[in-house]
Structure formats: C-alpha cells, structure tokens
Amino acid sequence: MRTNGKAIIETENLPIKLWLSEEKMDKGALEQARNLANLPFAFKHIAIMPDTHQGYGMPIGAVLATKGVIIPNAVGVDIGCGMCSLKTSLTEINTHDLKEIIQIIRKTVPVGFNRHNEPQDESWMPKRTGRLPIVDQEFDNALYQIGTLGSGNHFIEIQQGSDGYIWIMVHSGSRNIGFTVANHYNEVAKKLNLAAGADISTDLAYLPESSEYFDLYQNEMNYCLDFALANRQLMMERIKHAFTKVLPEVEFSNFINKPHNFAAEEKHFGETVIVHRKGATRARKGEWGMIPGSQGTHSFLVTGKGEPQSFQSCAHGAGRIMSRAQARKQLDIQTEVKALKAQGIIHAIRSRKDLDEAPSSYKDINEVMSNQADLVNIEVELQPLAVVKG
Template identity: 60%
Template sequence: MKQVISTEKHPIKLWVDQIEDSAINQAKNLANLPFVYKHVALMPDAHTGYGMPIGGVLATKGVIIPNAVGVDIGCGMCAIKTNIEDMDTTELKQLMSHIRKTIPLGKNSHKEKQDESLMPQRGDVSNVMEQLYSKALCQLGTLGGGNHFIEIQRGSDGYIWVMIHSGSRNIGKQIADFYNKKARQLNERWYTQVPINADLAFLPIETEEAHAYMNDMQYCIDFAFANRKQMMEKVKAGLLEINQGNVVFDDIINIAHNYAAWENHYNENVLVHRKGATRAYKGEIGIIPGSQGTKSYIVEGLGNPESFMSCSHGAGRVMGRKQAQRELDLETEISRLNEKGIIHAIRNTKDLDEAAGAYKDIDVVMANQKDLVKIKVELKPLAVVKG
C-alpha cells in the first residue's frame, strides 16, 4: 500500500502513486457514502471513471450501486496456455488473418444469430434483458472496441499463450444505463443524502429494482464469459489449422473485473463492487494485462484483506483517448512496437488511444501490488488484434 487518505468519513487506501485529482475526488465521494463498509480501496491502475474511479473497490452494506460496477458489466480476461513452444512471423500473420476473418471486431457483430445453446440460461431476468437477448445472439463471439484485444504471447514458462480481453458488448451498457437511471429517479424521490451529481445513485438491496439489477448483472457476467469462450474457440481452431492439429490446450483461465458480488470480509457479508479490479483471494489465479506492446501476467492472489482481496485489472490509463490521439507521436509509438518485433494494430493517429504511451508503466503497477499478488508467468506479446 502506498498511502491512506484519512480526511473523509471512511479511509481511502491507495496502492497507486500516479492518479488524477479528479479520481481522488471521486474516491472521496465514495468514502463519504453512508453505507460504505470499512474503507475504499484504489488499485495501482486506478484512474478517473464515471462516478467511481476505474480500479476502485468498494464494499457496501445494504445497497448496490450500478455505477460502481460500470457500463461494461462482466468485462474481463481469459487466457489459455498451449504446448506450442514458438511461432514464427508467417504463422503469427496466418493466425491474425484467421482471427480477423472469424471474429467480428469493433462495433461489428455476426450477420446471423449464433447457436442459442452457447448462450447462458436466462433464468429470472427482466423484460429489459429479454428485449436485448435477440441482439446478443448476434454479438456472441465478437470482440467489441476500445481497449479490448486478442493477443498471442510467449510465456516465461516457455510456451505460447492466448489472451482475450472483452466484455458483455452492448447489453452490459444498456443494463447499466437503465438501472442507473432508475436508481437516480428513486434517490430523488427518497431525498437521499447522496448528491445526484456524484453519479453514485444506489438501490437498497431489498427493493425489487435491486433484485432485478442483480439478476440482469449476473446474466451480463455470464454472457461476457460465453463471449470470450467463443472467441477463444475460434483462435484455437486457427492454431490447430496452422499446426495440423498438433496442439494441446490447458484449461481456460477466466476472470471478470466489472461486477458486484456478495462476499465475507472482516467477518461480515457485504456487497463488494469491483470496477476495473480483479479478485485476488489467497491462491486464486488471475490475469493482469499490460498495454499494447508491454508484458502481461498470470498471477496468484495473496488474499490481502485491506484491498478486499483484490488487485489491478491492467496497467491503467494516464491519458484520455482524445488526449492520446492529440499528444502522442505516431512514429514513436509504432517504432516502440516494431523494435520488439510485435505484430500490432497501430496504423494511424486514431489508433494512438490504445498505444502504450497512453497507459501507466506496467512494471510500476506490478511493483505497487506486491502485497496483493505474486507473479506466476510473465507474458511477452508477439501479435495483437485490437477492437
């Protein structure tokens, strides 16, 4: 831990040493909520979000806050280890071509509905989710945009790995926006002490609205995992084709980093909100990606109670998307990747929003959370497809 801010109603514990004032102000808003449990935790990749900092962890008693989960509900990582020991440039380019042909990127979706048996069971979801279901059938197995990626990596264990970062596509945003609007309306009706301009509207857990949100949130989490699994199957098929079927794959590692869940901390059951943060229970295997062109990590949680057993979800931004496009030098960012021999996705100025220069130094981020996780495998990028 780097520091503790003790000026608010509840402490703010920080594992980050490079963070904007606006993110600190958001954390102070959290720390003064009447239903906060113990303290607020900011991970080493924390930066300004909407309502709550991305890289924040918040435990509450009796309420759930849609904006403390975020708009891409269930967004997360999956990774898989192969028995392949090396891939040359030709093979990597073949695989990148296969990925682009079989996995829609950015805002694109499949033209036809996918196999419904691959979708999570809907169970007790709301009418809002039912209305989104048909569209979700065309989004299953698609990457999305922003910072989502598919990366081929060489592990410090001597083997090739595949890593995917993606979320619940548009259904997560629709659900988040719907319930945040509902929470704002109810909070105004109740004359709550939580200021509306803090963007932290809440739902008391015993309300029908909270129950509906929890069910819909869980469906988004399940859909995001199903989405990543289908993309991973496409990548595996490409690897099998290139290697004439001679590939063995380990079990998939999957983690979400935008969700809320009931957990027991300090001997009490509370709702832990992780917005851009990864669970890191003692012995739990997790994934921490770097920025484009930098190392990523398979880690093991240390179960630190002060972070509510959490760690970072990545490197964390130091520049907004438009700022990066304005201020970063295109040739410098391309050269940085070319010098490492990485097959990358930076072609023009608009791609600079996902350049390494827009993110924190992953080495610093990992050093700042040595009390949260230990590194199991270090992964160096070989080729990346961006959303």
C-alpha cells in the first residue's frame, strides 16, 4: 500500500512506513522491521528511513517509539555515534595545503583501533552525575580514547560547500566506553526477559521502566552521548590546529552536532514515548543536521521539516548497498581509486581491505535525498576534497 507517496506494510501488528520502496530493502532489514512492528510495546508505527540496511536486532536507519520500555540494541553498540560540522572562512584550498593539513591530522588524531599514548586532559571528559557503574569502570581507559576516530565508516572529511566555503565534517562515536555500556545492559535485559518468560529471539531484549536498570541504562547512555560529542569536539580542535598551522589566518564558525544512535523521551501523536533512533537523525522543524554520502559523493547540511510520520527523523547517510565482506570481495580497487582520483579527492583507499568504504558499497545519495524530500530541506551541498578514515 502507498499513502502520500510512501510505501506502507500493513501485514504486522503495527504499520511499517517506508521512505523507500519495499523492493529496495534487503531481506534481513525487512525481517527486522517486521519484528519491530510486532513488539507489544511498540507505539503507533515503525518508520524506516531511505538509507536503511540490516543491523543487529533492528535495521540501521530505523525509528522505533516504545511505551514503558527501553531497548539497548535499538540504540546500538556505538551509543551517541554521530557527526559534527564546522565552517571555515576559506573559500578555496590548494592540494599542497590539503595534504599538509591531512598529514598533521594523522599525527594528532589516532584512527582505527589506535588510541593516544597518554591520557588526555580530564577537562574534556563530561561531568559524571548519578549512578554510572560501567562509565566509572571504563573512565580511565576512556581518557586515552577521547579525541580518536575509530574505524568502520567513521571519517574526517574536508569539503567544498555550495555556499562557497570550505567545511570540515567528523563522524565518530563513543568508542569502547559506549560499546561496553551497550553490551552490559543488553545482557542485563536478556536475563530480565528470560526470567519473565519473554521471547528474546529477535535480539531486542528490553528494560522495563519498573526495573532499576531502566534508569541506570538511560543515565549511562546519556553519558555516552556526551562523551561522543566531547570526542568529536576534541578531534575538531586538533583539526583546527592542523588548519591554522598551515593557514594561520583561517577562522571557524557554525559548529553543528547531531547524534544518530540514541533513545530519548519525546512527545509524539499526543503521547510521551521513548524514541529509539538507530542510524537515524532527529529532524525537528528548522533543526540543522548532516547527511553524508561516501568519500566519493556529495554530503548535505540540512534543516528538518518536523514530519510527524517519521517521528521527526531523517536518514543519517547514504546507507550500505553491500556488506563489508561483499565489498572487499566484489569491488575492483583500481576502478574505485580511478574514480576518486578523477574527482581530485585525496581519498582513504590504500588496499583491498579498504574497499568496504569504497563509494560503490553505498547507496546513491541523490536517491536517498530524493526519497526524503518531505523530511528535510537541503541547505548546503558538500563536495569531498580530502578524507581520513579509520
């Protein structure tokens, strides 16, 4: 069925509203969406964004509202993963300066599984309030990880904006502290559900609000959200230092931050619910956000339209069209590198293992943006110039 141009699946307990055609969803993601729609505590409908693909328990690019429970796996293991952008005063930058800036960034921002050799200044860490048992356990280790990029699809990108200015975009998350919090509370949820006789076969174990762990998880999740922001802010400071070392007159403005893995208490359709966004960005009316493509395609700065049917949400990126293993096996490295060089992009594909982040492993970002024209307004289009990946 289609309503207002959107596909709606009505075979489950709740409708599933798709911002793409059902045929464009991979089988695993569709099955996971059906599982969400049959949860007894799910609210109103399930919203599936145009960048969706299979995740763990819940599709990446999905929005789930619940009543009375919170689901750790509906937030994911990288709590607070998101992006930030910063505008520079530059209107152009030459290749020589770009390469120098990238070299400095690589020396000051650890990537992949690397971390700092020394603990960073504790003032960068968010303040701890209330009970935070896992955060307290991981705090000292996190001092070595704050200001680090991580791996996978995390990136630092220097971009040319359609507004005439050079922009910086960073995509990263809460590193090991978020991973540990997520796994701990998912295991707690599984034990609680099994004791209550609930089915946890869908990897969507939940914490009921009657449990002390409901509030504990929220406290620790919110700390991880703050840590992920602080992580991006420290990286951005190091990136700014790299720019000013090469181009001393540069100035910076218009900092934007948006997480896309989190749960929050919000009011929708007249009721207070817990909205889980996993690989989805909040897009309230007039709210700024970022939707990146890949290292070979455009990204976008957007403002939300506050669409109620998406729970005021939009896509968080292009979304994968093939798994990481598929990309490494099927894509041709010469073809991918040639396409990036043709655009003059200082890219991050060095060997076959990097093909999981090649542009061809992602969906067409222009199609993704077209499918969510009712969710966001495009404010600035960004062309990649140079990329650092984990």
